[in-house]
């Protein structure tokens with residue numbers, strides 16, 4: 001294929017400014033400008049200012065899907081893809097899933113794509129993000145964690161997944177320099193040890209999940225251990241951790257045990273699952 005001279009010049013400018021994936025980014029910007037040089041100049045200026053590429057082009061790829069990402073909305077990360085795929089694989093064909101803190105709706109969109117006959121609901125507190133998720137075809141409810149979900153799904157959900165804010169407050173300043181020049185700390189800040197929102201999800205999940213249903217949460221390496229007591233207290237058994245392509249721990253998977261004391265066919269109380 002003949003190299004595109006415009007893309008080449010854009011790549012050179014990006015590379016000189018230290019963008020490591022300059023050729024790929026240049027191709028995306030050129031495609032987005034669709035032959036309009038003024039538009040290309042404006043897109044390039046935004047990118048050079050450090051604005052996330054997905055906001056500039058209005059799209060990101062996630063698990064092979066094209067996801068619309070509006071300015072101001074958290075950009076789905078490739079590191080979250082194994083969690084999204086695992087969530088979809090645990091969802092029965094006609095089951096029900098909930099994605100809390102859905103952002104652009106990327107994880108919910110993957111579950112919808114891989115389980116088209118299932119029902120996938122999502123929640124999001126930020127109005128811009130909720131609108132973006134809706135534009136991505138997600139059944140999204142605006143509000144805090146579980147609050148906005150429709151009544152009647154309690155106890156019936158097969159999979160509950162959340163990529164919630166989990167960065168310890170003191171570590172926010174260590175995030176890449178451009179992050180907070182453009183993104184809101186709301187998407188990241190998980191409180192003193194990063195587990196505030198994670199704990200709220202663990203505490204609220206048993207009311208939604210059916211016994212045997214799965215909880216999948218993205219988290220940092222040491223946070224699975226921090227959550228161990230809360231998981232036990234809320235009837236979860238830890239299935240294991242989820243690693244990304246580089247072998248780093250990116251999440252946990254747990255299943256909800258049946259309530260102690262429920263009678264079996266014999267009339268005797270069923271034993272608590274391990």
Ligand SMILES: C[S@@+](CC[C@H](N)C(=O)[O-])C[C@H]1O[C@@H](n2cnc3c(N)ncnc32)[C@H](O)[C@@H]1O
Nearest residue numbers: 074076101102103124125126144145163165187
């Ligand atoms: C880390 S981002 C993840 C977004 C999305 N799950 C993804 O991976 O692309 C966290 C999202 O949670 C939303 N959020 C933060 N606290 C929330 C809450 N209490 N209830 C609902 N959404 C919340 C933020 O607005 C943000 O969009």
